[in-house]
Amino acid sequence: MGKVIIFSAPSGAGKSTIVNYLLRKNLGLEFSVSATCRAPRGQEQHGKEYYFFTQEEFKKRIDANDFLEYEEVYPGCFYGTLKSEVERIWARGHSVLFDVDVVGGLNIKEKFGKNALSVFVQPPSVAVLRERLIGRATDSAEKIEERIAKAEYEMTFAERFDTVVVNDRLEDALCEAEQIVRNFLGTDV
Ligand code: ADP
Numbered sequence: 112m113g114k115v116i117i118f119s120a121p122s123g124a125g126k127s128t129i130v131n132y133l134l135r136k137n138l139g140l141e142f143s144v145s146a147t148c149r150a151p152r153g154q155e156q157h158g159k160e161y162y163f164f165t166q167e168e169f170k171k172r173i174d175a176n177d178f179l180e181y182e183e184v185y186p187g188c189f190y191g192t193l194k195s196e197v198e199r200i201w202a203r204g205h206s207v208l209f210d211v212d213v214v215g216g217l218n219i220k221e222k223f224g225k226n227a228l229s230v231f232v233q234p235p236s237v238a239v240l241r242e243r244l245i246g247r248a249t250d251s252a253e254k255i256e257e258r259i260a261k262a263e264y265e266m267t268f269a270e271r272f273d274t275v276v277v278n279d280r281l282e283d284a285l286c287e288a289e290q291i292v293r294n295f296l297g298t299d300v
Pocket residue numbers: 120121122123124125126127128129243244246247278279280281282284
């Protein structure tokens with residue numbers, strides 16, 4: 112079994128920013144592309160940020176037992192990790208990097224045990240989270256409120272993760288995340 116690293120947080124906390132930074136660092140990490148039935152945002156491409164499925168395709172995949180885990184993250188909107196992603200990445204000798212919601216993150220950690228590192232990215236406050244989601248300008252006001260409403264609940268999961276990175280000053284959070292990952296992979300110098 113290879114290694115897996117899981118980044119989870121409320122939406123807008125900075126997971127994608129941190130995960131994209133780590134992917135550029137030549138740590139032997141590869142991103143697990145999740146499946147979703149939400150619409151692509153901005154420049155997002157099928158097979159890169161997500162596999163964009165219709166709800167019908169997604170349900171077919173559930174019935175075929177293709178998912179390691181999946182969830183209805185928002186009402187009517189499924190997200191899930193395909194088993195084939197993990198196999199594909201391990202076969203290339205890489206470790207898997209996940210960006211999933213908090214419940215998915217804990218489920219994946221449970222499946223891989225000691226071979227997994229679970230990291231919770233914590234925003235300084237819910238008010239800051241709202242500012243970041245507004246600043247990102249990728250979601251409607253209604254979608255932002257939906258995400259904020261969920262965030263307060265998601266924050267209560269932090270202590271169940273192996274480690275917590277507070278994303279206040281971005282440079283500090285990136286540096287801390289890289290160190291934690293290096294320690295886990297044994298590439299610390
Ligand atoms: P997530 O993947 O958790 O939903 P993103 O990585 O997309 O979050 O970050 C949400 C927004 O906040 C983005 O516009 C990003 O550039 C910005 N952001 C991330 N980290 C910080 C930070 N430490 N300070 C200020 N803005 C940040």
